[in-house]
Amino acid sequence: MEALADCIIPPDSETPGGKDSGCAVFIDRQLAGPYGRQEGLYLRPPFQIGAKNQGHQSEKGPAQAYREGLAALDGACKQQCGGKTFAELSDDDRVGVLKALEKSELKLEGVDGKSFFAQVVKDVQMGFFADPIYGGNRDMVAWKMIGYPGARYNYLDWVSRHNERFPLPPVGMTGSAQWTRS
Incomplete structure (x- = not known):
């Protein structure tokens, strides 16, 4: 496979x-x-x-x-x-x-x-x-x-901004690798 x-x-x-x-x-x-x-x-x-x-x-x-x-x-x-x-x-x-x-x-x-x-x-x-x-x-x-932002809570300000790269890394359903839990 x-x-x-x-x-x-x-x-x-x-x-x-x-x-x-x-x-x-x-x-x-x-x-x-x-x-x-x-x-x-x-x-x-x-x-x-x-x-x-x-x-x-x-x-x-x-x-x-x-x-x-x-x-x-x-x-x-x-x-x-x-x-x-x-x-x-x-x-x-x-x-x-x-x-x-x-x-x-x-x-x-x-x-x-x-x-x-x-x-x-x-x-x-x-x-x-x-x-x-x-x-x-x-x-x-x-x-x-x-350039997909992933499962972010809100990126509505970017929906109509065509041909512009979203400035933040993507986030999966379990969060981001950069986030730490305390």
């Missing part, structure tokens, strides 16, 4: 990638909780393929879909890339595999590769921009990158 996160959000000179910003940790925590178990959702068959706006219908929850998708991805990579798993591939080969998944050119056994890839991208993005309390956006790197 860390290799996928780093491929989707690669590190650069100013910002860590998906791995170092905690995207895989965010996804792991989400899959271990109510979201991963589909708590509160209707889980009785028949499951039908509906319109896109009707959402996903399946007996499997996201956690099971990830288990199967990651295993199928590694299986396809081993078969087509000299016995290497996705994490063992070079960066260029990883990008090639993901492009093939996105275009439905790479088939995963028992898994809709294109849908799995779309879900992984969405979840990595959520992890990158989430409040750090959920495991992603470590050290608020994404918020700092885009």
Whole structure:
């Protein structure tokens, strides 16, 4: 999962990638909780393929879909890339595999590769921009990158000030790293 996160959000000179910003940790925590178990959702068959706006219908929850998708991805990579798993591939080969998944050119056994890839991208993005309390956006790197003030009590004076950087560092739901408790 860390290799996928780093491929989707690669590190650069100013910002860590998906791995170092905690995207895989965010996804792991989400899959271990109510979201991963589909708590509160209707889980009785028949499951039908509906319109896109009707959402996903399946007996499997996201956690099971990830288990199967990651295993199928590694299986396809081993078969087509000299016995290497996705994490063992070079960066260029990883990008090639993901492009093939996105275009439905790479088939995963028992898994809709294109849908799995779309879900992984969405979840990595959520992890990158989430409040750090959920495991992603470590050290608020994404918020700092885009100039988001975070969960501050009030910054209404700045809402209409476009193209100006907010002068204070971002704050998460649990407060700021600079704050000390006595």
